[in-house]
Amino acid sequence: MCTLCSDHGRRAFLGGSLAAVAAAALPALPAAAAAPRPHGAPDTVYHGGTVVPLAPGRPDAQAIAVTGGRITAIGSDRRIRALAARTTEQVDLRGTTLLPGFIDAHSHLPAPGLIGLYWADLSSPPVGTVTGIADLIAALKTKAAAGAPGAWILGWGYDQTLLAEGRHPTAADLDQVSATAPIWAAHTNGHMGVANTAALRLAGITEHTPDPPGGVIARDPATGRPTGLLQEAATTLVTRHQPALTPAQLTAAARATDALYAAAGVTTTVVAGGGADTYAALNAWRAAGVLRLRALLMLNGDPLAPGGLPLPEGTGDDRVRVSGYGEAVYDGSIQGYTGYLTQPYHRLADGLPAGYRGYTNYPADLLKRRVDALYAAGYAIRLHANGDAAIDDLLDAYEAAIAKHGRRDHRMRVEHAQTARPDQLRRMRRLGVTASFFVSHTYYWGDQHRDVFLGPERAARISPLRSAQRLNLRHSLHLDSPVVPMSPLQALWSAVNRTTRSGRVLGPAERVTPARALRALTIDAAWQHFHDHDRGSLEPGKLADLTVLSADPRTVPPQRIKDVQVLRTVVGGTTVHHRD
Numbered sequence: 001m002c003t004l005c006s007d008h009g010r011r012a013f014l015g016g017s018l019a020a021v022a023a024a025a026l027p028a029l030p031a032a033a034a035a036p037r038p039h040g041a042p043d044t045v046y047h048g049g050t051v052v053p054l055a056p057g058r059p060d061a062q063a064i065a066v067t068g069g070r071i072t073a074i075g076s077d078r079r080i081r082a083l084a085a086r087t088t089e090q091v092d093l094r095g096t097t098l099l100p101g102f103i104d105a106h107s108h109l110p111a112p113g114l115i116g117l118y119w120a121d122l123s124s125p126p127v128g129t130v131t132g133i134a135d136l137i138a139a140l141k142t143k144a145a146a147g148a149p150g151a152w153i154l155g156w157g158y159d160q161t162l163l164a165e166g167r168h169p170t171a172a173d174l175d176q177v178s179a180t181a182p183i184w185a186a187h188t189n190g191h192m193g194v195a196n197t198a199a200l201r202l203a204g205i206t207e208h209t210p211d212p213p214g215g216v217i218a219r220d221p222a223t224g225r226p227t228g229l230l231q232e233a234a235t236t237l238v239t240r241h242q243p244a245l246t247p248a249q250l251t252a253a254a255r256a257t258d259a260l261y262a263a264a265g266v267t268t269t270v271v272a273g274g275g276a277d278t279y280a281a282l283n284a285w286r287a288a289g290v291l292r293l294r295a296l297l298m299l300n301g302d303p304l305a306p307g308g309l310p311l312p313e314g315t316g317d318d319r320v321r322v323s324g325y326g327e328a329v330y331d332g333s334i335q336g337y338t339g340y341l342t343q344p345y346h347r348l349a350d351g352l353p354a355g356y357r358g359y360t361n362y363p364a365d366l367l368k369r370r371v372d373a374l375y376a377a378g379y380a381i382r383l384h385a386n387g388d389a390a391i392d393d394l395l396d397a398y399e400a401a402i403a404k405h406g407r408r409d410h411r412m413r414v415e416h417a418q419t420a421r422p423d424q425l426r427r428m429r430r431l432g433v434t435a436s437f438f439v440s441h442t443y444y445w446g447d448q449h450r451d452v453f454l455g456p457e458r459a460a461r462i463s464p465l466r467s468a469q470r471l472n473l474r475h476s477l478h479l480d481s482p483v484v485p486m487s488p489l490q491a492l493w494s495a496v497n498r499t500t501r502s503g504r505v506l507g508p509a510e511r512v513t514p515a516r517a518l519r520a521l522t523i524d525a526a527w528q529h530f531h532d533h534d535r536g537s538l539e540p541g542k543l544a545d546l547t548v549l550s551a552d553p554r555t556v557p558p559q560r561i562k563d564v565q566v567l568r569t570v571v572g573g574t575t576v577h578h579r580d
């Protein structure tokens with residue numbers, strides 16, 4: 001993710017209004033009146049289900065007791081129900097499955113809500129309905145009709161590989177929506193987008209404008225004129241002209257994102273990239289009851305700036321906490337031809353030179369200096385690297401920092417690590433570096449990775465979960481929302497099946513068991529963020545963060561995992577999502 005999560009991109013996208021969210025007076029939540037209960041009796045008992053602790057030495061149970069927001073006991077129906085007093089709420093699970101709440105290891109709250117509320121949906125099935133340029137134009141026209149005349153028209157989520165034309169839209173295409181209002185159609189990978197002529201004019205982009213460092217202004221090979229497509233750092237030439245969002249808009253987006261995630265069974269979200277303003281906004285939203293999930297914030301910004309980063313590692317509490325430094329996209333996205341590979345892309349798009357391997361957003365020596373400063377300052381570092389050349393550079397930087405400052409329990413991570421090679425996994429194991437995999441790529445772009453971007457051999461090895469498991473390399477899974485919709489069960493289904501959109505299996509050797517993938521969505525993600533002591537598994541004393549599913553994903557037929565429903569989501573003993 002670049003548009004939303006690089007420091008400059010995030011600021012452009014969110015318009016610098018996050019600080020105003022904290023300053024705006026949001027109504028505070030009324031203090032909950034605690035019901036009197038006999039000493040030691042649970043607040044709530046969940047019984048009659050399959051309770052899956054995902055903790056060593058703890059077999060499945062039938063019931064669980066919660067007191068004061070924490071788990072107090074797990075066991076048989078008989079034993080746990082015997083703890084209940086008259087005031088204890090009793091929830092009959094009716095044979096359903098209760099798991100530790102899902103930990104979303106990397107996404108971009110409040111962007112999913114923001115896009116849902118204010119942007120045209122340009123995504124293709126099964127997420128949206130756009131199958132060609134005409135659909136895309138129609139969706140933007142509908143959005144334009146609902147907005148003020150002349151105002152910016154924003155769209156999110158097109159994917160040129162899923163459009164009938166097999167190409168990006170152009171400025172001329174978007175001019176059919178409006179010749180006067182500026183338009184920005186963002187790619188679903190978040191690393192690029194297309195501006196119409198009015199937006200290019202507003203940004204002052206002409207055939208004479210040079211590519212900015214770490215970005216590309218796509219040009220018509222015949223005329224040299226910009227096509228409208230802007231990649232990576234070039235996106236901000238346009239996005240910085242978009243109007244700032246109001247605090248009320250941002251708060252509405254946070255509320256919508258919180259609801260989407262809760263409905264997906266998420267109890268902790270990791271916000272991949274933000275500053276002190278984001279931290280303040282998260283706390284304001286939490287105080288107002290807008291943010292009911294727990295949030296871990298991975299900082300971004302310039303660690304080499306005088307004074308370093310504004311917040312130390314670990315600032316906060318178990319609701320909102322600074323958890324390392326993250327994303328700070330080093331390379332781009334494979335399906336956008338901006339991931340940085342050691343070997344050329346399999347099939348090149350028009351205009352790309354022979355042997356093209358992608359590129360990075362900033363130089364390797366700057367990466368190294370940043371990692372060095374962050375490691376010295378005690379941050380857990382989790383940087384975005386998709387292409388294997390980018391992963392090489394990142395591991396070089398991690399290794400240099402460890403060598404210089406000494407090995408510690410650093411839990412550094414590679415974000416996405418999409419094309420990590422076997423030797424890189426071994427090197428990660430040796431350095432104590434872990435990974436968070438975006439395994440749903442096997443479904444959403446698996447066919448294109450095999451046929452277009454990477455070729456069959458490399459595509460079969462993307463998101464190498466089984467190889468990581470064989471090396472005992474702990475990893476988490478994520479969906480990078482808004483890149484794809486938040487659904488840990490979809491990630492679980494992809495990890496177990498690796499089925500592509502066309503129904504083929506991409507790299508069957510890298511499939512893992514549901515039990516293994518569940519760990520990646522719970523306890524191993526908690527461990528990566530130094531929170532395995534209070535969440536990620538069901539054990540007495542841990543936070544009562546729970547997800548109730550309609551069926552046990554370990555025992556349903558593997559292809560049915562994506563049909564399992566999230567019935568209830570509980571954060572700290574409070575139900576934040578409930579479906580009958």
Ligand SMILES: [Zn+2]
Pocket residue numbers: 001002327329384415416
């Ligand atoms: Zn990323």
Ligand SMILES: [Zn+2]
Pocket residue numbers: 001005106107108272327480
């Ligand atoms: Zn991201």
